[in-house]
Amino acid sequence: MSHQRPRIPEATVARLAVYLRVLTGLADGGRSNVSSGELASAAGVNPAGLRKDLSHLGPCGVRGVGYEVATLRDRIAGVLGVERSRACVLVGIGNLGAALADYAGFGSRGFRFIGLFDADPARVGVAVGGQAVRPMEQLDEVVAATAATIGVIATPAEVAQSVCDRLTAAGVRSILNFAPVALSAPAGVDVRQVDLSVELQVLAFLGQQRAAAPVEVLA
Amino acid sequence: MSHQRPRIPEATVARLAVYLRVLTGLADGGRSNVSSGELASAAGVNPAGLRKDLSHLGPCGVRGVGYEVATLRDRIAGVLGVERSRACVLVGIGNLGAALADYAGFGSRGFRFIGLFDADPARVGVAVGGQAVRPMEQLDEVVAATAATIGVIATPAEVAQSVCDRLTAAGVRSILNFAPVALSAPAGVDVRQVDLSVELQVLAFLGQQRAAAPVEVLA
DNA sequence: ACGTGTGAACCGTTTCACAGCG
DNA sequence: CGCTGTGAAACGGTTCACACGT
Numbered sequence: 001m002s003h004q005r006p007r008i009p010e011a012t013v014a015r016l017a018v019y020l021r022v023l024t025g026l027a028d029g030g031r032s033n034v035s036s037g038e039l040a041s042a043a044g045v046n047p048a049g050l051r052k053d054l055s056h057l058g059p060c061g062v063r064g065v066g067y068e069v070a071t072l073r074d075r076i077a078g079v080l081g082v083e084r085s086r087a088c089v090l091v092g093i094g095n096l097g098a099a100l101a102d103y104a105g106f107g108s109r110g111f112r113f114i115g116l117f118d119a120d121p122a123r124v125g126v127a128v129g130g131q132a133v134r135p136m137e138q139l140d141e142v143v144a145a146t147a148a149t150i151g152v153i154a155t156p157a158e159v160a161q162s163v164c165d166r167l168t169a170a171g172v173r174s175i176l177n178f179a180p181v182a183l184s185a186p187a188g189v190d191v192r193q194v195d196l197s198v199e200l201q202v203l204a205f206l207g208q209q210r211a212a213a214p215v216e217v218l219a
Numbered sequence: 220m221s222h223q224r225p226r227i228p229e230a231t232v233a234r235l236a237v238y239l240r241v242l243t244g245l246a247d248g249g250r251s252n253v254s255s256g257e258l259a260s261a262a263g264v265n266p267a268g269l270r271k272d273l274s275h276l277g278p279c280g281v282r283g284v285g286y287e288v289a290t291l292r293d294r295i296a297g298v299l300g301v302e303r304s305r306a307c308v309l310v311g312i313g314n315l316g317a318a319l320a321d322y323a324g325f326g327s328r329g330f331r332f333i334g335l336f337d338a339d340p341a342r343v344g345v346a347v348g349g350q351a352v353r354p355m356e357q358l359d360e361v362v363a364a365t366a367a368t369i370g371v372i373a374t375p376a377e378v379a380q381s382v383c384d385r386l387t388a389a390g391v392r393s394i395l396n397f398a399p400v401a402l403s404a405p406a407g408v409d410v411r412q413v414d415l416s417v418e419l420q421v422l423a424f425l426g427q428q429r430a431a432a433p434v435e436v437l438a
Numbered sequence: 439a440c441g442t443g444t445g446a447a448c449c450g451t452t453t454c455a456c457a458g459c460g
Numbered sequence: 461c462g463c464t465g466t467g468a469a470a471c472g473g474t475t476c477a478c479a480c481g482t
Contacts, residue, residue: 007428008424009450009451010421010425010450011450011451011452012451013420013421013424013425014417014420014421017414017416017417017420017421018401018414018417021399035462035463035464036463036464037463042401043401044401044402044403044412046452046453048452048453048454048455049451049452049453051463051464051465051466052451052452052453052465052466054464054465055464055465055466059464059465061463061464061465062459062460062463062464063458063459063460063462063463063464063465064459064460064461064462064463064464065460065462065463065464066462066463066464067464079424080420080423080424081423081424081427082420086423088419094318095314095317095318095321095322096315096318096322098314098318099313099314099315099317099318100415102314103314103315103415103416105399105415105416106415106416106419109416109419109420110423111416111419111423149426150419150422150423150426152419173426173429174422174423174425174426175422176418176419176422180240180324182237182261182262182263182264183263184263188429190422190425190426190429192418192421192422193263194413194415194418195236195237196319196322196324196325196413197236197322197324197325197328197330198233198236198237199395199411199413200307200325200328200330200369200371200395201232201233201236201299201301201328202229202232202233202236202411203369203393203394203395203409203411204299204300204305204329204330204369204393205227205232205298205299205300206229206232206393206409207368207369207392207393207409208300209226210392210407210409228472228473230472230473230474231473254440254441254442255441255442256441265474265475266441267474267475267476267477268473268474268475270441270442270443270444271443271444271473271474271475273442273443274442274443274444278442278443280441280442280443281441281442281481281482282440282441282442282443282480282481282482283439283440283441283442283481283482284440284441284442284482285441285442286442
């Protein structure tokens, strides 16, 4: 179908997702076209970089004019595969897990949580984000039955690796990990780590570094 | 005090935070020394990269032996500034905000939430993570009184920019933003973006790309 | 002999400047 | 003339290989 074999850089993919969100908002607002400059500032990136990102999808703008909002949105959505609904399972329904299960941003991007799991019997059966939390025992059958390929881990660090092992054994090929531990998974399984306290720590470091260098006057 | 002016790369800072967590765990487990290989695999990085990261702090290992756990931990903690407690304010106490307020990982890294704020009267006064949610009106005075320098935004996207404006006006210099919009802040203010659905989207893209390239046989 | 510390090659990404097309 | 699309240069970060110290 698509004729662009040269694979898209990962950094670009992440930004395409951002452009898609901005374009969707623009389209809902009735806008029909944008320039790279305007789109770039709304997405928080450099205009030239945005154009380079879009160049990976082949020409999709009009020179001297800009981009047609709806067309570009659909193009990016197609590349990202947003049209197909992705079945996800979420393990660990604590505060963070419940927040994720309830997060509206996922559904509109084509992600459906088809199973919420927790090892704590006190949480099993409780309704979160419109569905009941299931016991861990059901994990394998639900993954098998729904062909879920994405797993999200929001458990305590101590059990994250064993949950990862169970998910991959059940057939999950992509894992988003919120537990503060490095996971090891078999080859062919992608693991992406989101570490909230690391983000804060980096921010704090940059702040203290800035405070220690008061020399930054006009040129 | 410190004699290493050449500034530490941001990517390295993020990993130092990870090493620190691993080292803390090792020290609590009674271990007294580690090799770069062992530490690297526990942190999920390349051994050579780890040594390069540590080289930014000056020599802190023993050749032919490895690193002393407690010493290295304290060295990294010092650079990252973990010893000093950082006052943070959190705005937007929905599901995600409540999860953040309750997240144990922050407290042990020196971050204290000294104020939780929400615009919704129904949420004001509710106890979350051991303290009562305050109305937005109190934001300025609390920031001023506590000299908080870090703000965390977990509001809906529509109000995130105005919250950002208020935070920076009140004196906050570092912002961690969970709302899915690009924020613009005055120069001298660091903004770090965490976008949960972008993470999932990248993961899904990598998965579909992998599935489309079944050719990956032995060499 | 072993593992750290580091200069140098390597790779991916960002930025720039301009050619090309409407 | 304006804005897109893109080669080429500049940058930052990662990987490699090996010298050094113990």
